[in-house]
Amino acid sequence: MKIGYFQFSPERGELSRNIKTVRRRLAGTSCDIIVLPELFNTGYLFSSIDEAAALSEEIPKGATTQALSEMAASSDVAIVGGIAERDGDHLYNSSVLVRSDGEIFIYRKLHLFGFEKDVFSPGNREPEVFDVCGVKIGMMICFDWYFPETARILMLKGAQILCHPANLVLPYCQVAMPTRCLENRVFAITANRIGSESVGDRELTFTGRSMIIDPLGRVLAEAPVGESCFECVDIDPQVACDKRLTSRNNLLSDRRAELYGELTVG
């Protein structure tokens, strides 16, 4: 199975331009799963909730999801990318998984970062896993990495590959993701963005270094800090089904869930 990321610099507010950038880059790819950055179609900073609402869309009928569906079908690839989702009165920082057969799945970011709280509602559903070519896929978005619970829940639900759209502005995630993969024995694709954005007195520069990591925490691919980068690697996703750590240890059966009650105390 070939899995990859497309790291680039989305232009703020330029939906059709960003979709076109992705379409051009993905045309003719022979990858099975491609991950795009968080909010890849809208950019990251919004000047107001109204601007965010205007740039958001319903899933699946919005223009971005429709465009991703066309790309997925024509290139026979599953695409995961972050978009601003509108559902009734709520906006969510969401990730869609669009399969080549037209099926569409949604994950809504559970842990919102900084100014996102002014615009988005936090995800209101447990993370779920979805099937791509018989392989179980989990989605998490950017700051979700900080909370070990996110990746853990996805692994416990069977995820073999974590698809992780991101707009990282700090250097910590790239240090931590090998541990997230090791502790869960899963693959991860962190698709970060590059470039800068400024709105009013807010200015952010994104840290690139998108990564594909294996279940032993080894970095299989890493993008540069400040350049666009499309990369695919070959993996055997079945490796992530093997939770044996030693001849006597197994990640799942060694857990002591009966003593972990504190984790669900808010």
Place this chain on the structure above:
Amino acid sequence: MKIGYFQFSPERGELSRNIKTVRRRLAGTSCDIIVLPELFNTGYLFSSIDEAAALSEEIPKGATTQALSEMAASSDVAIVGGIAERDGDHLYNSSVLVRSDGEIFIYRKLHLFGFEKDVFSPGNREPEVFDVCGVKIGMMICFDWYFPETARILMLKGAQILCHPANLVLPYCQVAMPTRCLENRVFAITANRIGSESVGDRELTFTGRSMIIDPLGRVLAEAPVGESCFECVDIDPQVACDKRLTSRNNLLSDRRAELYGELTVG
């Protein structure tokens, strides 16, 4: 507050010699908390459960705990160290916290590694936190690091410092502990051992590199791979009470515990 570790090479089966090594090294220390390796008094490998039983002791009345109590009182230091605990018919891979006022607290390793399963029962109690000089201390032992649940539960119960006796034979823990500290905003003292042991066809070499890490994941002290090392650093434990990550994010209030139910499913 001064916190430290004593990394050394315990001699297998030589309880009084190992205790003497610790007593000599700790005499006159001005540290507030010192962490010793896992099974620091017995060594790590046992030829049989009978040998382990013979080397184990009840807490608090066993010889090691009594010796640690004397050292703690005479040097006015709290000591955390790993010992083989006997409780009725069960042996536990335990850590004791011995305070200078004579109070003694126990943690029993939840996640047993490899051959430990032939000898020890897994810990049967939730991890708890204990007070030293007004600072909340959590204990975890070696392989417990692999399961993010362990450190997480201790943090949720208020731990500011994770005291982590270890007998590490692989290089992963030292890579992961900065993430454990960052994701929980706590200090950690990993006290690993050095040297080798062999029993029958089992041979192990321990990886040293004991560490003290701060709540931002910065390594404040790191011991060499293969040498004894006693090190203390000055910290402000109150830093670990501040769970703000940004002006809009807080590690505790941003958790979505109501959606984490999967974590307690065995």
